[in-house]
Amino acid sequence: MFFQRCLSFLGFTLLCVKSAYSVEIDREGLPDTGLDTSDWTSRDLPPLDDMWDLNDFQIAAKNTLAPRWYASYRTAALNEVTYQANLDIWSKVRLNGFSFRDVSNVNLNTSILGFNFSAPFFIAPAAKAGHANKSAELSLASAAGKAGLLYVPSISSTKSIEEIADAGLDGQVMFHQEYIWSNRTQLVDELKRMEKAGFKAIFLTVDNTGVNGIRTRSLRFTGSTDEVGHSATFDLEALAELRNLTTLPIVPKGIKTAADARKCMELGFPAIYVSNHGGRVLDGAPTAVEILIDIRRNAPEVFDNMEVYADGGVRRGNHVIMLLALGARAVGLGRSPMFANIYGEEGVSKMIDMMATELTTELKLLGEPDVNNLDASYINIKLVEAMYF
Ligand SMILES: Cc1cc2nc3c(=O)[nH]c(=O)nc-3n(C[C@H](O)[C@H](O)[C@H](O)COP(=O)(O)O)c2cc1C
Numbered sequence: 001m002f003f004q005r006c007l008s009f010l011g012f013t014l015l016c017v018k019s020a021y022s023v024e025i026d027r028e029g030l031p032d033t034g035l036d037t038s039d040w041t042s043r044d045l046p047p048l049d050d051m052w053d054l055n056d057f058q059i060a061a062k063n064t065l066a067p068r069w070y071a072s073y074r075t076a077a078l079n080e081v082t083y084q085a086n087l088d089i090w091s092k093v094r095l096n097g098f099s100f101r102d103v104s105n106v107n108l109n110t111s112i113l114g115f116n117f118s119a120p121f122f123i124a125p126a127a128k129a130g131h132a133n134k135s136a137e138l139s140l141a142s143a144a145g146k147a148g149l150l151y152v153p154s155i156s157s158t159k160s161i162e163e164i165a166d167a168g169l170d171g172q173v174m175f176h177q178e179y180i181w182s183n184r185t186q187l188v189d190e191l192k193r194m195e196k197a198g199f200k201a202i203f204l205t206v207d208n209t210g211v212n213g214i215r216t217r218s219l220r221f222t223g224s225t226d227e228v229g230h231s232a233t234f235d236l237e238a239l240a241e242l243r244n245l246t247t248l249p250i251v252p253k254g255i256k257t258a259a260d261a262r263k264c265m266e267l268g269f270p271a272i273y274v275s276n277h278g279g280r281v282l283d284g285a286p287t288a289v290e291i292l293i294d295i296r297r298n299a300p301e302v303f304d305n306m307e308v309y310a311d312g313g314v315r316r317g318n319h320v321i322m323l324l325a326l327g328a329r330a331v332g333l334g335r336s337p338m339f340a341n342i343y344g345e346e347g348v349s350k351m352i353d354m355m356a357t358e359l360t361t362e363l364k365l366l367g368e369p370d371v372n373n374l375d376a377s378y379i380n381i382k383l384v385e386a387m388y389f
Pocket residue numbers: 072073074086124125126127154155156177205253275276277278279280311312313314332333334335336338
């Protein structure tokens with residue numbers, strides 16, 4: 001539907017514009033919480049006041065960004081079965097809420113790899129934040145810093161390693177993601193730069209062996225599967241060599257099986273990052289909930305020996321609680337910060353506040369005021385076990 005918007009002065013029409021559309025947006029099956037887009041204008045940033053939950057930011061980004069850039073964030077591999085499962089798994093999990101407890105003082109503070117943060121969720125590495133806002137990763141870094149949150153920029157960022165480090169607050173701790181490039185000079189050089197720029201740990205993405213997933217939704221715009229330059233020969237020997245290239249702690253990201261989790265433990269890693277990459281690599285891979293259950297069943301010693309982080313489809317405070325109750329120490333947000341960044345730092349800060357508020361509220365309603373005390377007593381996973389194990 002066309003909208004005619006006119007500017008008038010003292011009853012005289014000065015100017016009419018007919019380019020704007022009344023917006024009807026396909027919500028892609030996201031939970032309907034009553035977001036009203038009827039007075040939004042296509043390709044314009046909707047009012048920030050319309051944003052009430054993390055999914056709202058996705059709809060706002062879909063309205064605002066050019067279709068190819070929205071697709072580049074939203075896209076996932078093949079039929080997007082894993083992408084969808086990440087969003088759906090939460091409805092299969094039940095939380096056990098307890099009464100008769102003092103929940104007046106909620107604590108979200110926790111440590112990740114020994115560094116203190118204000119919450120057990122963090123901004124996960126995601127490429128090219130610059131498609132959402134000119135400030136790109138700089139607004140993610142400063143919003144995280146002001147909130148006391150961990151940010152882990154992607155090596156495929158719009159801004160450089162050094163620019164992102166500079167955007168951090170004094171004393172802000174950030175980790176950095178790295179890919180296993182087949183170009184060894186590049187790999188060595190980047191690891192050195194990360195260390196020099198003050199990043200405190202490396203999240204090494206190990207689930208992108210040689211290639212990216214085939215992401216049809218974005219291929220329609222880009223035209224071909226890019227030669228991404230990831231090593232396809234990265235075996236245990238290559239891993240041992242890589243670990244010699246930096247003094248920073250390395251956390252393998254993209255662990256999807258109990259077997260790999262145990263292997264990482266045996267290799268002496270301080271932590272692992274359970275992830276299916278937001279459904280963007282192996283379609284059919286399990287969700288974080290299922291992978292954590294697999295590790296609990298088949299390699300439970302992992303939780304005693306290393307920290308476990310997890311991500312995929314986390315959009316609500318109770319999703320964070322579910323993963324923490326299954327043994328994760330911290331939980332990553334991938335797409336949501338990217339979508340919120342259409343408003344720059346202000347949007348990212350609002351997204352972080354929303355998540356912190358939801359988490360605080362859910363903890364009170366659960367009867368557990370401290371995130372560090374969450375354990376399996378708070379969760380019922382029988383349905384997931386019956387379906388997948
Ligand atoms: C646009 C986009 C870019 C991403 N880029 C990277 C990347 O460069 N390196 C990486 O390890 N993971 C990358 N990921 C995966 C995220 O780190 C994270 O695992 C995933 O997005 C979590 O799922 P969620 O988007 O449902 O929160 C990317 C994800 C998205 C959506």
